[in-house]
Amino acid sequence: MAHLLSTSLSVKISSSNRPCGQPLNQVRTTLASSFTIKTSKSPFKRLVSKGDRTRKSCVVLATAAPVSKEVSANPRSGSDESRSDSSKPQRVMVIGGDGYCGWATALHLSNKGYEVAIVDSLVRRLFDHQLGLDSLTPISSIHNRLRCWKAITGKTIELYIGDICDFEFLSETFNSFEPDAVVHFGEQRSAPYSMIDRSRALFTQKNNVIGTLNVLFAIKEFREECHLVKLGTMGEYGTPNIDIEEGYITITHNGRTDTLPYPKQASSFYHLSKVHDSNNIAFTCKAWGIRATDLNQGVVYGVKTDETSMHEQLCNRLDYDGVFGTALNRFCVQAAVGHPLTVYGKGGQTRGYLDIRDTVQCVELAIANPAKPGEFRVFNQFTEQFSVNELAALVTKAGKKLGLDVQTISVPNPRVEAEEHYYNAKHTKLIELGLKPHLLSDSLLDSLLNFAIEFKDRVDTKQIMPSVSWKKIGVKPQTVPAN
Numbered sequence: 001m002a003h004l005l006s007t008s009l010s011v012k013i014s015s016s017n018r019p020c021g022q023p024l025n026q027v028r029t030t031l032a033s034s035f036t037i038k039t040s041k042s043p044f045k046r047l048v049s050k051g052d053r054t055r056k057s058c059v060v061l062a063t064a065a066p067v068s069k070e071v072s073a074n075p076r077s078g079s080d081e082s083r084s085d086s087s088k089p090q091r092v093m094v095i096g097g098d099g100y101c102g103w104a105t106a107l108h109l110s111n112k113g114y115e116v117a118i119v120d121s122l123v124r125r126l127f128d129h130q131l132g133l134d135s136l137t138p139i140s141s142i143h144n145r146l147r148c149w150k151a152i153t154g155k156t157i158e159l160y161i162g163d164i165c166d167f168e169f170l171s172e173t174f175n176s177f178e179p180d181a182v183v184h185f186g187e188q189r190s191a192p193y194s195m196i197d198r199s200r201a202l203f204t205q206k207n208n209v210i211g212t213l214n215v216l217f218a219i220k221e222f223r224e225e226c227h228l229v230k231l232g233t234m235g236e237y238g239t240p241n242i243d244i245e246e247g248y249i250t251i252t253h254n255g256r257t258d259t260l261p262y263p264k265q266a267s268s269f270y271h272l273s274k275v276h277d278s279n280n281i282a283f284t285c286k287a288w289g290i291r292a293t294d295l296n297q298g299v300v301y302g303v304k305t306d307e308t309s310m311h312e313q314l315c316n317r318l319d320y321d322g323v324f325g326t327a328l329n330r331f332c333v334q335a336a337v338g339h340p341l342t343v344y345g346k347g348g349q350t351r352g353y354l355d356i357r358d359t360v361q362c363v364e365l366a367i368a369n370p371a372k373p374g375e376f377r378v379f380n381q382f383t384e385q386f387s388v389n390e391l392a393a394l395v396t397k398a399g400k401k402l403g404l405d406v407q408t409i410s411v412p413n414p415r416v417e418a419e420e421h422y423y424n425a426k427h428t429k430l431i432e433l434g435l436k437p438h439l440l441s442d443s444l445l446d447s448l449l450n451f452a453i454e455f456k457d458r459v460d461t462k463q464i465m466p467s468v469s470w471k472k473i474g475v476k477p478q479t480v481p482a483n
């Protein structure tokens, strides 16, 4: 692969691409350590020729010259023979395509024959640097990932590096790529991160809400037929003492009946940002005729997909820390290194879960079956419900089979949440569209545990315990985790 790595790259860094007021020179320094950057103000020359389409020239160029020639030869080719319906979207912009779900999704869609562009500010990698965290798995730079993908499959994924909160950048990106669908993963996605301190709470809500608003305005202004597939969260609903419906509930009140948005009871500044997004999207569907699907996703586990397993440079990230790590992934890594599984409080917290292979399948299904103009669809995107105690028991059992001595401890719950509660959430709409779930099985747990064992020398056990308390959030900037 070495020959693929030597091309020099030009990247536009948007001046607003800075979390928590970080000075631009710090961003440059961080990024410059991994690849060459040209930061001249003059318009960047695209290396990717766009054939017969005239496009603005000042967005990104992270694609290498030899790749671009092939792109220009067939700018709108969707190579998947199974997708013959020309009304289906062909060009998909994956915002946040360098992240955990975004990367797996971008590769999956590219493999399925969609023309894919990744839009990402790379701020997720910066969070790791700032908080002293790291993925269990070594991950390649986005540029090397894309070169590797091209080398293996012959498929090009375009790359636009910048911040969607910068509307000028987003407009250029939209006009350059001309998406038929936008999959929006580009949000700060950690509840604990949003509860670290005031500046992270503000960053989360500004980044998420304004980013989504900009996407809505970009669709209205430049691509009104474009279908927005937005990653929401099951956490928007909270844990009500009644069944959770998919987005809407029909209520009879004082003799009158209406179907209304399902009540939202978010439990962190992050979850609240998703509620605000849902409201903004619903409103613009009504007011402007935007077509949108809100995917209220459950907790994602797993790491491998068909595509990310093709080469080590395509490997996805796997977070096990107390800020970004998700429950089952964290437990598997804890079991692999002999750390007791950290159950928060009583462990009766129940949520919907899904395998990352189902995340990519669900997004594809949503794109292939778009919402109608003006429709705001909501799908609950998970396949099974588990309590934290149930997950701990499953990991203990699977660990035993591999000869691991797995213990569980209850740690004081850093969150404010019900630890024992009713939970029954509907999740039929994606199944109706054809989702074939990968349910949590012994073999998946085996493979996740073996994966964690393979990389266990990379584990920094200081990252494992929760370090962010919902109650202790304050205005003073916090440095975490400093256990």
Ligand SMILES: O=S([O-])[O-]
Binding pocket: 098, 099, 100, 101, 124, 189, 317, 319, 324
């Ligand atoms: O890449 S993310 O979603 O942590």
